[in-house]
Amino acid sequence: MAITVAVSNQKGGVGKTTTALHLAVATALAGRRVLLIDLDSQANATTALGIPEATAELPGSYHALVNSDDVSPRWAQATACPNLSVLASSLEMAGVELELSGETDRLHRLRPVIAALADSFDWIFLDCPPSLGILSVNALIAADTVLVPVPPEQYALDGMARLTSTIERLNDAGQTRIDRSMILITMAENWAPAKMKRALEMRRTHGDAVLVAEIPHSNAIDEASGERTAVYFTRPNADASENYLRATAELIMRNEPG
């Protein structure tokens, strides 16, 4: 029975895809069976794992959302990384919110998809788009837990209250299993005073919701994204590499039973 993690933040470019990718890969390298579901029409996670965008012949997340009773485990495509599969995104995801807008169950389309796949995996990661629309809310409703990547930047901090209140509203309505959010500080620059201050402020405000590990702003990450791979394979000794591994260990400890 898979543990499902929504990687979500409506602010753009905070490291959702990079984080979903690196946590998924490290969890797979730790021997768990992992599925990454790409919910963003940009398909960055799909491409990062060397998988082509989904099509009618090899369906993915879009097809799963529009025909949630047809989902087949073969849609979860194996990647070059052992134990890691991906449910690929595609361009039609860009129109899915409009397409589903008339459906009464439009916020509950992802749950049956995960139910259909959960027995084949130990962990499922959901890479969300930069918005709090139908796709992200589907992820929050379907997930067991949420991990929020947050850079120590003003606009990202400004946006946190909105994500938190969305989760609380879903909680009050009994629509989500998420009781505690996890925060991962991303793109940290501890030599920049303004950013250092904001990171400390985040830890003071949110206490142990904030993972101990934080991901530094790092050229190693940028390089790896250009090479369509995870930083563990290009620069295993980089700070970013070690911190994503530590973040994965924290994630597993907090969520796996025992």
Next chain:
Amino acid sequence: MAITVAVSNQKGGVGKTTTALHLAVATALAGRRVLLIDLDSQANATTALGIPEATAELPGSYHALVNSDDVSPRWAQATACPNLSVLASSLEMAGVELELSGETDRLHRLRPVIAALADSFDWIFLDCPPSLGILSVNALIAADTVLVPVPPEQYALDGMARLTSTIERLNDAGQTRIDRSMILITMAENWAPAKMKRALEMRRTHGDAVLVAEIPHSNAIDEASGERTAVYFTRPNADASENYLRATAELIMRNEPG
């Protein structure tokens, strides 16, 4: 008769808001009457200019889109920066794409808004959200020109073709006046080889669509966003400051007649 610039890129966190803000402020400081229309429910541009989110009492971009015939010039609020006004965003923007989804003119709601305000301004900047949905397409249809902020990063480069083909499709359908896009390289890091290469590649591929000025990744910018102001007022001698001024000069030269 205002010149309208859509600042657009569906990739998140590429510097749309930072660029719309800094070009708008510099154009106003150069003596032009400028309006910044905040089309993003995150309201980062609104907040950056010290303006509260729009309400029924003091309406903004959301209200303008849903009642496009009611738009009053008083909705364009003066800011602390001389010659610069803003049409403020608000949380309801998050639902506007769904709200407008049934309307036949849902892609043409911004044009009458701009028509109602164009006589009061020389330049109008549109800060777009990180998507190619109804809001961004409204902006592309309503604008005279588009400026695309692009960091020299892989995912941002991957996304460019999609924005370009969206504009071409609108052009072929006779729905947009935009004939040439401008590209502004943002968050440049010329000492990082992978990023330097991508920036050069962008210039080779897109020729003089790419502005000469490029904006470096700079703590001065981060600092200024924390202080809710433009970098010209906090660190006028910073590289980022000078390059945004140069980018503004290029923008004006390319678009103002004579």
